[in-house]
Amino acid sequence: xxxxxxxxxxxxxxxxxxxxxxxxxxxxxxxxxxxxxxxxxxxxxxxxxxxxxxxxxxxxxxxxxxxxxxxxxxxxxxxxxxxxxxxxxxxxxxxxxxxxxxxxx
Amino acid sequence: xxxxxxxxxxxxxxxxxxxxxxxxxxxxxxxxxxxxxxxxxxxxxxxxxxxxxxxxxxxxxxxxxxxxxxxxxxxxxxxxxxxxxxxxxxxxxxxxxxxxxxxxx
Amino acid sequence: xxxxxxxxxxxxxxxxxxxxxxxxxxxxxxxxxxxxxxxxxxxxxxxxxxxxxxxxxxxxxxxxxxxxxxxxxxxxxxxxxxxxxxxxxxxxxxxxxxxxxxxxx
Amino acid sequence: xxxxxxxxxxxxxxxxxxxxxxxxxxxxxxxxxxxxxxxxxxxxxxxxxxxxxxxxxxxxxxxxxxxxxxxxxxxxxxxxxxxxxxxxxxxxxxxxxxxxxxxxx
Numbered sequence: 001x002x003x004x005x006x007x008x009x010x011x012x013x014x015x016x017x018x019x020x021x022x023x024x025x026x027x028x029x030x031x032x033x034x035x036x037x038x039x040x041x042x043x044x045x046x047x048x049x050x051x052x053x054x055x056x057x058x059x060x061x062x063x064x065x066x067x068x069x070x071x072x073x074x075x076x077x078x079x080x081x082x083x084x085x086x087x088x089x090x091x092x093x094x095x096x097x098x099x100x101x102x103x104x105x
Numbered sequence: 106x107x108x109x110x111x112x113x114x115x116x117x118x119x120x121x122x123x124x125x126x127x128x129x130x131x132x133x134x135x136x137x138x139x140x141x142x143x144x145x146x147x148x149x150x151x152x153x154x155x156x157x158x159x160x161x162x163x164x165x166x167x168x169x170x171x172x173x174x175x176x177x178x179x180x181x182x183x184x185x186x187x188x189x190x191x192x193x194x195x196x197x198x199x200x201x202x203x204x205x206x207x208x209x210x
Numbered sequence: 211x212x213x214x215x216x217x218x219x220x221x222x223x224x225x226x227x228x229x230x231x232x233x234x235x236x237x238x239x240x241x242x243x244x245x246x247x248x249x250x251x252x253x254x255x256x257x258x259x260x261x262x263x264x265x266x267x268x269x270x271x272x273x274x275x276x277x278x279x280x281x282x283x284x285x286x287x288x289x290x291x292x293x294x295x296x297x298x299x300x301x302x303x304x305x306x307x308x309x310x311x312x313x314x315x
Numbered sequence: 316x317x318x319x320x321x322x323x324x325x326x327x328x329x330x331x332x333x334x335x336x337x338x339x340x341x342x343x344x345x346x347x348x349x350x351x352x353x354x355x356x357x358x359x360x361x362x363x364x365x366x367x368x369x370x371x372x373x374x375x376x377x378x379x380x381x382x383x384x385x386x387x388x389x390x391x392x393x394x395x396x397x398x399x400x401x402x403x404x405x406x407x408x409x410x411x412x413x414x415x416x417x418x419x420x
Contacts, residue, residue, distance in 0.1 A: 014149045027143040034139055034166070038132040044119045047177040051203045054170045055210040058163055061139070062210070062313055065159045070306040072152040077283065078291040078298070088288070096280035098156045103272055103312050104419060105160040105167070167418055175411040182388065183396040183403070193393070201385035207418050208377055209314060224359045237353040244349055244376070248342040254329045257387040261413045264380045265420040268373055271349070272420070275369045282362040308366045315370040315377070 015075030016068050026064050033057040065102055069095070120180030121173050131169050138162040170207055174200070225285030226278050236274050243267040275312055279305070330390030331383050341379050348372040380417055384410070 016023060034057055040050045072095060080091035121128060139162055145155045177200060185196035226233060244267055250260045282305060290301035331338060349372055355365045387410060395406035 015152055017149060020146060023146050024143055027139060027146060031136060031139040031143065034132060034136040038129055038136065041125060041128050041132060044122060047120050047173050047181060048199055048203050050173055051170055054166050055206040058166050058210040061159050061163050065156055066306065066310050066313065068152050068155055069309060070302065073305060074302045076152060081288040081291050092280065092284045094153055095283060096276065098153050099279060099309055100276050101160040103276065105163040171411065171415050171418065174414060175407065178410060179407045186393040186396050197385065197389045200388060201381065204384060204414055205381050208381065225362055227359060230356060233356050234353055237349060237356060241346060241349040241353065244342060244346040248339055248346065251335060251338050251342060254332060257330050257383050257391060258409055258413050260383055261380055264376050265416040268376050268420040271369050271373050275366055278362050278365055286362060304363055308363050311370040315373040
């Protein structure tokens with residue numbers, strides 16, 4: 001678990017604040033999927049069926065990530081860009097690095 | 106959750122039976138990671154930090170999948186291939202389809 | 211091949227205009243890689259060696275895509291966002307859709 | 316470009332020998348796609364349209380890889396497994412490593 005890089009008390013709300021409820025519901029469901037996969041392994045379920053569930057859980061996490069990312073571009077990156085300067089540049093680079101990690105994971 | 110396609114009482118042990126304990130430990134850890142991601146969203150953690158954790162959880166699931174797949178090739182597919190015939194062919198196709206799903210997820 | 215969605219004569223330069231030379235060099239190299247893979251198949255090179263080259267070509271294309279995307283966020287999306295309104299919204303959604311296609315390809 | 320690890324004159328035909336013509340046709344088409352992407356960059360085509368073509372070329376390469384892999388499992392791995400022993404083990408591990416590279420690329 002990494003440290004959050006920004007948690008000032010006076011911070012602007014995060015970009016995904018309006019989607020928070022939906023994101024949490026999807027993450028709870030994904031947590032249940034992963035618990036279900038553990039149960040399948042515990043019960044020695046046929047390998048291919050376990051793999052199918054892992055692909056589904058991966059896609060569910062990806063959808064959460066893509067949704068977070070869109071909110072991030074729309075709010076945090078947009079604001080930084082509007083202010084301009086080095087901070088804008090840093091935000092774009094940070095977002096690009098996160099996209100690269102997603103594409104490779 | 107899909108139905109297991111093979112659960113005869115007299116079934117051969119699944120290919121990953123020897124790795125079961127390690128796989129379960131990794132899945133429990135991944136379940137904890139996903140729960141941690143939900144907590145980050147609940148706490149309105151900075152988007153990029155949440156994305157980093159999602160990429161990590163995805164990689165963890167991928168490692169479990171690749172390990173299951175190797176065991177599957179080594180045992181189930183190998184056995185089917187040794188017996189030959191249509192069943193061997195079906196097993197190879199089934200494994201290939203699972204690989205395609207993984208590559209695309 | 212799809213139609214370009216914006217080709218007005220008076221169009222602003224694309225975001226990647228400063229990286230154009232480097233991008234072209236990398237694409238020429240990737241084209242050579244794909245031609246090399248065809249030659250390997252022609253020569254009936256061992257399957258695993260062909261697969262290794264395909265993974266390398268995929269990573270090369272991914273790097274080009276990530277570079278284009280960063281330029282796009284930095285210039286086209288930033289400009290649209292600075293102007294605000296519906297066009298900004300549309301640009302963010304368009305970029306998010308492209309990211310989703312990349313993550314899944 | 317890596318060296319082929321097996322090129323004995325008396326080598327068994329590679330697993331994909333029956334699909335060679337179809338694989339070559341697909342690789343020629345993918346090479347054309349990559350050349351088309353370079354032309355788009357040369358012409359300063361809109362970034363998102365270039366990204367769409369890159370995703371398409373990646374999927375095309377992936378399909379070639381999955382087809383090669385299925386042939387490899389069906390022939391090379393199956394034969395090694397039928398013979399058994401350490402060579403079988405090595406073949407399964409080699410195939411698993413190639414799958415891991417594909418999943419991550």
